[in-house]
Amino acid sequence: MNEETEVNQPDEERLIEMLEDVADDYRLPPGDPPLDAMWATIEARAFPRAGGAKVLPLRTPWRRWLPLAATLAIGVGLGRWTVGSPSVTPPSVESGQEAAATAVRPVSYSTGDHPFAGVATDYLEQSTAFILTLTTEIRAGRPLRQSVPQARDLLATTRLLLDAPGARDQGLNNLLEDLELLLAQIVQLPSEAAPEANLIREALAQREVLPRLQLLLADAHPSY
Amino acid sequence: MDERELITGVLAGDRLAGRELYDAHAPTVYRLVFRMVGDPELAQEFTQDTFIKVFGRLDTFRGDSALRTWIHSVAVSCVLNGMRRVRRWRQREHGLEAVADLPDPRRVQEPDPDLRDRLKQAIDELPLKLRTPLLLHDLEGYSHPEIAEMTGVPEGTCKTRLAGARAKLRVALAAYARE
Numbered sequence: 001m002n003e004e005t006e007v008n009q010p011d012e013e014r015l016i017e018m019l020e021d022v023a024d025d026y027r028l029p030p031g032d033p034p035l036d037a038m039w040a041t042i043e044a045r046a047f048p049r050a051g052g053a054k055v056l057p058l059r060t061p062w063r064r065w066l067p068l069a070a071t072l073a074i075g076v077g078l079g080r081w082t083v084g085s086p087s088v089t090p091p092s093v094e095s096g097q098e099a100a101a102t103a104v105r106p107v108s109y110s111t112g113d114h115p116f117a118g119v120a121t122d123y124l125e126q127s128t129a130f131i132l133t134l135t136t137e138i139r140a141g142r143p144l145r146q147s148v149p150q151a152r153d154l155l156a157t158t159r160l161l162l163d164a165p166g167a168r169d170q171g172l173n174n175l176l177e178d179l180e181l182l183l184a185q186i187v188q189l190p191s192e193a194a195p196e197a198n199l200i201r202e203a204l205a206q207r208e209v210l211p212r213l214q215l216l217l218a219d220a221h222p223s224y
Numbered sequence: 225m226d227e228r229e230l231i232t233g234v235l236a237g238d239r240l241a242g243r244e245l246y247d248a249h250a251p252t253v254y255r256l257v258f259r260m261v262g263d264p265e266l267a268q269e270f271t272q273d274t275f276i277k278v279f280g281r282l283d284t285f286r287g288d289s290a291l292r293t294w295i296h297s298v299a300v301s302c303v304l305n306g307m308r309r310v311r312r313w314r315q316r317e318h319g320l321e322a323v324a325d326l327p328d329p330r331r332v333q334e335p336d337p338d339l340r341d342r343l344k345q346a347i348d349e350l351p352l353k354l355r356t357p358l359l360l361h362d363l364e365g366y367s368h369p370e371i372a373e374m375t376g377v378p379e380g381t382c383k384t385r386l387a388g389a390r391a392k393l394r395v396a397l398a399a400y401a402r403e
Binding site: 009010011012015016018019020021022023026027028029030033034035037038039041042043045046047 | 237239242243246247250251254255258259262264267268271272275276279280339340343344347348358362363364390393394395397398
């Protein structure tokens with residue numbers, strides 16, 4: 001280091017003053033942290049479903065009442081619940097054929113003596129329709145951000161069902177947990193989501209969510 | 225619920241308690257992690273890792289330090305370990321040699337309004353092992369014992385690294401001043 005450089009160096013005190021000056025705005029995050037999106041992942045991994053308390057990733061005080069609301073909602077017939085978006089289309093014949101051609105991992109699920117089965121059927125139909133629509137959107141290369149609100153609604157309902165006392169069948173629980181992870185991924189999608197769409201497509205294929213849903217529905221609802 | 229009740233709740237598997245604990249600490253953890261990595265996606269990933277580990281290891285928290293400090297130490301550990309795995313981070317790791325080509329300082333008569341930006345850039349260019357103690361001590365206000373606990377290195381090493389970081393910054397700013 002030459003003499004000239006040493007002369008131009010700020011002394012220690014001056015440097016500390018400068019550091020204090022930049023302390024409040026050095027590398028601040030560009031916006032609010034994505035608390036709910038991060039919580040979706042944390043909750044899924046840190047809190048096993050069985051025996052856990054029931055909390056949704058919402059920051060409002062009324063979330064404390066949601067477990068009770070879930071039980072009531074299920075009691076009065078959650079089957080009437082709908083996604084509520086005209087963009088969700090029913091499963092197409094083509095998609096059903098594609099799904100049938102996919103290797104299916106059977107879900108061991110008996111509907112006959114399961115009080116939860118009828119309640120969940122409509123929800124599963126809505127989930128199936130949503131995923132079929134999502135698959136179509138991905139295949140067409142369309143942005144998925146319009147799917148995020150529906151995914152968020154489905155994610156909340158999925159968690160209600162997972163936390164419901166009736167959801168104890170292991171096969172159904174596994175499917176719901178896979179759905180939860182998938183929906184959580186979609187909820188976290190940024191606005192420009194082409195790479196993430198590929199990840200979701202892979203996740204759909206690896207977890208065989210759609211064929212499992214359709215198999216489950218066929219079992220619970222023979223006319224499906 | 226107070227902090228002790230939240231901890232007890234989390235240990236019992238209470239998601240509500242977990243969410244409250246998360247809400248109380250996640251913003252500062254995310255901010256700290258972002259300042260360390262400078263990347264929103266990595267900050268999100270490491271913040272998630274932090275709380276997954278916090279919830280998994282909460283039974284080891286003895287209350288010797290503040291919960292906030294303990295959680296931040298988990299965050300720093302997640303970042304330091306995680307960054308070793310993140311190849312792209314290496315592209316950000318420049319030596320201060322990049323600062324060498326700078327103009328003559330004798331032309332600078334008044335404090336440069338861009339000096340703050342240059343200081344930030346110089347901090348960015350510090351190696352992670354020097355930037356971490358600087359960030360924690362000079363920008364976040366942690367003490368050396370706390371930093372030693374967070375980073376898992378002796379207190380003397382923290383002080384040495386902080387001194388090294390400051391020395392590099394002074395050199396970088398001197399070089400800039402030659403503009």
